[in-house]
């Protein structure tokens with residue numbers, strides 16, 4: 001048996017006026033998906049446990065069969081794993097953005113103008129040289145996204161994600177570790193200012209948030225008896241692969257955006273199934289379209305899924321033998337809200353050997369179903 005999980009990030013939505021009151025999933029031409037749904041099982045799954053932030057880290061953890069309420073400690077340790085950072089049991093990882101804060105204290109830009117890596121790395125290195133030591137170290141990442149590792153004693157704090165503060169006062173952390181965190185952020189200002197002036201960058205300081213200790217996630221193969229791989233352009237999902245022992249496959253042209261290499265991801269999946277039985281294929285484009293409020297791009301991303309991934313993939317799987325497919329987004333990213341919501345999402349379970357109850361894969365068609373916790377689907381999906 002081959003097992004394939006398909007994750008169209010943020011695909012779930014709400015009725016859209018421009019689409020005549022249909023959702024993108026209803027408006028998109030997805031004949032291959034419809035065929036699977038007609039003889040599979042459709043329902044609703046809660047990917048975001050109540051009270052948790054509706055992020056891709058939480059949603060994809062649930063899809064992989066790990067209850068986020070039990071295993072999620074923060075997003076930074078997942079990103080740290082993706083960056084190859086070994087986090088000790090006595091350490092905590094913080095996301096460390098390079099941001100732009102105005103002299104009046106307003107969060108102008110959570111990304112310091114989407115600062116490129118060749119400018120951000122020397123700045124973070126200067127920050128590390130000035131503020132590192134005593135168990136604190138800085139790891140440069142991609143663009144504005146870096147990581148600070150600190151002693152576990154600094155884990156207790158409430159920190160606002162900088163993208164939630166855009167145009168508002170840059171509210172500092174609160175809680176027991178706040179004084180040290182505020183000291184680090186304040187002390188970074190002259191260091192960042194000097195280096196940014198030299199390089200012509202917009203960054204003014206570091207911003208610490210999203211912290212967590214190393215999550216104690218058992219290996220996917222121990223938990224579900226299957227070895228596998230995954231493909232994604234998103235660091236958080238890459239990190240989940242590292243933490244669960246699912247090998248991360250690199251695909252050229254996987255951009256995390258509209259123009260991603262759909263065929264490359266599909267072919268990587270098909271190739272991987274020749275010697276591993278499990279594969280997770282993630283595409284970010286639908287989420288990006290949601291954040292941009294771009295109706296056409298979201299519909300188009302879903303049609304790309306159907307035509308460029310699902311159709312040819314199912315054909316290849318048919319030739320391989322018995323297979324199961326689990327398709328679900330990690331959360332909803334409604335176009336009119338342009339951000340994630342914690343609402344339950346439609347799921348599809350398909351087994352080539354079993355004639356299911358059948359149905360239609362859409363938000364409306366599954367609206368009356370009682371949501372199941374999403375992490376409970378993986379044990380069902382992989383059961384012999």
Ligand SMILES: [Zn+2]
Nearest residue numbers: 009010056330
């Ligand atoms: Zn997501």
